Amino acid sequence: MNIGEIAKRAGVSRSTVSYALSGKRPVSQETREKIQRVIKDLGYRPNASARALANGRTSTIGLVFPPAGNHYTGMQLDFIGSVVEAAAAYDYDVLLSPSGVDSDRSFQRLLGERRVDGAILMEIRLQDDRVEHLLAENFPYVCIGRTARPDGDWWVGLDHTALTAACVHHLADLGHRSIAFVNRPERLLRAGYESAHRGLDGFTKAAAERGLTVRAYTCEDDAPSGQACVERILHDVPASTALVTLNEAALGGLYRGLAHAGLHVPRDFSVTGVVASRWAETVTPQLTAADVPAAQMGRMAVELLVERLDHHDAPPRHHLLAPPISLRASTGPVGTGSPTDPHRTPGFDSNA
Amino acid sequence: MNIGEIAKRAGVSRSTVSYALSGKRPVSQETREKIQRVIKDLGYRPNASARALANGRTSTIGLVFPPAGNHYTGMQLDFIGSVVEAAAAYDYDVLLSPSGVDSDRSFQRLLGERRVDGAILMEIRLQDDRVEHLLAENFPYVCIGRTARPDGDWWVGLDHTALTAACVHHLADLGHRSIAFVNRPERLLRAGYESAHRGLDGFTKAAAERGLTVRAYTCEDDAPSGQACVERILHDVPASTALVTLNEAALGGLYRGLAHAGLHVPRDFSVTGVVASRWAETVTPQLTAADVPAAQMGRMAVELLVERLDHHDAPPRHHLLAPPISLRASTGPVGTGSPTDPHRTPGFDSNA
DNA sequence: GGGATTCATCGAACCGGTTCGCCGGAAGTT
DNA sequence: AACTTCCGGCGAACCGGTTCGATGAATCCC
Numbered sequence: 050m051n052i053g054e055i056a057k058r059a060g061v062s063r064s065t066v067s068y069a070l071s072g073k074r075p076v077s078q079e080t081r082e083k084i085q086r087v088i089k090d091l092g093y094r095p096n097a098s099a100r101a102l103a104n105g106r107t108s109t110i111g112l113v114f115p116p117a118g119n120h121y122t123g124m125q126l127d128f129i130g131s132v133v134e135a136a137a138a139y140d141y142d143v144l145l146s147p148s149g150v151d152s153d154r155s156f157q158r159l160l161g162e163r164r165v166d167g168a169i170l171m172e173i174r175l176q177d178d179r180v181e182h183l184l185a186e187n188f189p190y191v192c193i194g195r196t197a198r199p200d201g202d203w204w205v206g207l208d209h210t211a212l213t214a215a216c217v218h219h220l221a222d223l224g225h226r227s228i229a230f231v232n233r234p235e236r237l238l239r240a241g242y243e244s245a246h247r248g249l250d251g252f253t254k255a256a257a258e259r260g261l262t263v264r265a266y267t268c269e270d271d272a273p274s275g276q277a278c279v280e281r282i283l284h285d286v287p288a289s290t291a292l293v294t295l296n297e298a299a300l301g302g303l304y305r306g307l308a309h310a311g312l313h314v315p316r317d318f319s320v321t322g323v324v325a326s327r328w329a330e331t332v333t334p335q336l337t338a339a340d341v342p343a344a345q346m347g348r349m350a351v352e353l354l355v356e357r358l359d360h361h362d363a364p365p366r367h368h369l370l371a372p373p374i375s376l377r378a379s380t381g382p383v384g385t386g387s388p389t390d391p392h393r394t395p396g397f398d399s400n401a
Numbered sequence: 402m403n404i405g406e407i408a409k410r411a412g413v414s415r416s417t418v419s420y421a422l423s424g425k426r427p428v429s430q431e432t433r434e435k436i437q438r439v440i441k442d443l444g445y446r447p448n449a450s451a452r453a454l455a456n457g458r459t460s461t462i463g464l465v466f467p468p469a470g471n472h473y474t475g476m477q478l479d480f481i482g483s484v485v486e487a488a489a490a491y492d493y494d495v496l497l498s499p500s501g502v503d504s505d506r507s508f509q510r511l512l513g514e515r516r517v518d519g520a521i522l523m524e525i526r527l528q529d530d531r532v533e534h535l536l537a538e539n540f541p542y543v544c545i546g547r548t549a550r551p552d553g554d555w556w557v558g559l560d561h562t563a564l565t566a567a568c569v570h571h572l573a574d575l576g577h578r579s580i581a582f583v584n585r586p587e588r589l590l591r592a593g594y595e596s597a598h599r600g601l602d603g604f605t606k607a608a609a610e611r612g613l614t615v616r617a618y619t620c621e622d623d624a625p626s627g628q629a630c631v632e633r634i635l636h637d638v639p640a641s642t643a644l645v646t647l648n649e650a651a652l653g654g655l656y657r658g659l660a661h662a663g664l665h666v667p668r669d670f671s672v673t674g675v676v677a678s679r680w681a682e683t684v685t686p687q688l689t690a691a692d693v694p695a696a697q698m699g700r701m702a703v704e705l706l707v708e709r710l711d712h713h714d715a716p717p718r719h720h721l722l723a724p725p726i727s728l729r730a731s732t733g734p735v736g737t738g739s740p741t742d743p744h745r746t747p748g749f750d751s752n753a
Numbered sequence: 754g755g756g757a758t759t760c761a762t763c764g765a766a767c768c769g770g771t772t773c774g775c776c777g778g779a780a781g782t783t
Numbered sequence: 784a785a786c787t788t789c790c791g792g793c794g795a796a797c798c799g800g801t802t803c804g805a806t807g808a809a810t811c812c813c
Contacts, residue, residue, distance in 0.1 A: 405800095
């Protein structure tokens with residue numbers, strides 16, 4: 050069922066069918082209606098590959114995000130969902146590419162073989178070879194996150210530096226003097242993930258400003274690691290009374306670790322960080338956090354990309370977001386009781 | 402940069418370049434090397450649209466899942482991740498389509514315009530018009546979930562009936578006599594989502610067998626709704642001592658609701674259900690649950706689809722999974738104390 | 754040494770759309 | 784009546800690959 054078949058049955062040429070569909074040249078009322086009737090009867094839809102080949106656009110955007118194996122976080126889910134939804138509104142499909150680096154086969158497929166018109170990159174690194182590559186190729190893209198040189202680039206990002214600093218100030222204002230930082234996995238920090246780096250920077254600087262005792266940890270993206278991380282924190286600095294985290298996936302484990310140590314949140318120990326509100330509200334007590342507006346960021350990324358695709362010479366644009374801290378229930382003033390004096394029996398989780 | 406350019410620079414015809422690349426006809430060592438050198442120098446990669454047009458296959462599979470707006474669950478994330486990863490192993494890309502029903506524009510784009518070679522459908526309904534449509538069109542697909550008529554169909558699914566029944570028996574064995582069921586949102590139940598229906602069936606039948614007092618609830622896919630749901634449960638049947646849930650996204654809220662009511666899990670109240678292990682381990686105490694092997698299911702779905710694509714006349718296959726209940730820490734024998742006698746102060750979550 | 758075989762390569766057609774240039778006839782102008 | 788203008792539609796070329804049949808040279812066999 051192709052355009053030739055439609056043309057034949059409508060008794061016109063292929064080009065006339067094409068013009069009737071695209072409207073790029075006038076077609077008489079009469080023939081247009083005849084063509085549309087045939088199309089409807091046969092349930093014809095133009096072949097996407099042929100169309101893409103002819104006009105050089107696939108109407109597809111690539112969403113590049115690191116591979117699984119390790120875990121996905123809920124925030125990534127929010128990004129994916131909002132990107133897909135926003136793209137649909139602009140009549141774009143979304144192709145998923147699980148690539149962390151330039152050299153990935155998947156990345157080459159997507160771009161080299163022109164499967165997509167443009168790309169949205171997630172999990173940006175400060176030095177990101179994917180970005181360098183796209184820049185060199187002049188391939189349209191938008192980053193969710195920003196590299197070390199964000200000027201003249203297309204991105205939508207969070208001001209992690211400001212956000213973690215705000216968390217520190219919030220805790221310092223409540224009287225906390227010894228605070229831990231729970232980062233993303235060490236592997237990601239080493240690889241130069243921007244959120245991990247900028248978050249750590251903001252934390253460190255703000256802590257120095259306030260003269261706090263701090264210690265930074267890395268933690269895998271899962272609950273058991275979060276629990277283990279809290280154990281390390283309390284072992285290293287038993288006087289710790291609060292933590293700031295970027296690690297959404299470990300959050301449940303952090304809470305569990307504190308509960309096992311007999312520490313009540315927020316009475317004995319405060320927890321805050323940078324987390325999507327949807328997940329911050331999942332834990333009990335609900336997390337006081339800088340809410341990551343993941344859905345909004347996904348939408349914005351699509352909007353920027355569409356703009357870039359529509360106007361090939363549009364000047365670079367970006368959005369830097371710094372949402373305020375939402376006060377929920379996981380932070381409070383430093384308690385008077387010793388944190389090693391549990392208010393309830395540790396180890397109530399019998400098979401831990 | 403196309404195949405003609407490569408041919409010209411290598412001093413051969415276009416067809417020779419094509420054969421050198423595909424290996425479908427022998428090409429002399431000498432010319433092959435020359436061609437490969439030129440290709441490498443120019444960084445050539447064949448255009449995917451042209452290739453798709455010529456050989457009628459896009460090397461892309463569609464992943465059809467309901468739109469956002471409502472929330473995505475973690476389980477869906479696991480499916481998406483594992484499908485993408487498995488597809489990559491077979492050299493397929495994954496195109497996301499946020500469509501719940503046949504009539505969605507996105508669905509029509511994907512299939513009618515032949516953007517994909519096959520589709521994987523998520524969130525199956527007992528009567529699913531998408532499945533009917535694909536069946537009628539003889540379009541290759543695999544369902545994650547099964548319709549009311551699963552015979553002769555391609556799918557990988559969970560035996561929700563058996564799983565919820567197992568949860569009931571587990572609780573009954575522990576002495577629970579009054580159990581609540583927390584289902585997915587009412588909208589989904591009405592729409593005929595298979596997990597919601599089969600899960601409810603299994604729950605109801607097993608409860609009848611064991612002569613238990615039960616009550617079933619629907620609950621939106623988020624924490625606040627979970628909390629509200631627990632309040633309803635305790636209001637309706639104060640003597641309830643356990644619940645079974647299919648609602649992963651509400652889990653955190655269910656726990657919070659119990660905590661607010663002063664009920665300790667598992668001493669005063671047991672919780673179990675059907676949840677991916679990754680999320681079951683997030684909550685404290687960790688959830689005793691039938692672990693949804695989402696990653697495995699995603700892989701299997703891709704394998705089935707690839708088989709179907711490779712052998713167009715392959716007989717229908719499916720996998721029905723019924724993972725055992727993983728005993729963690731959220732269920733226990735019915736306590737001796739009255740459940741309305743809190744062991745700790747309710748409302749400790751100060752801004753709830 | 755001539756006919757059959759093998760091998761590497763080429764040219765042309767095709768996949769299913771889009772787009773450009775052109776043409777024939779009706780309408781409008783003087 | 785002859786000349787321009789306008790409109791609707793047609794045919795051919797093109798996008799960038801794949802694939803089939805044919806061709807010519809080298810090799811083999813009796």
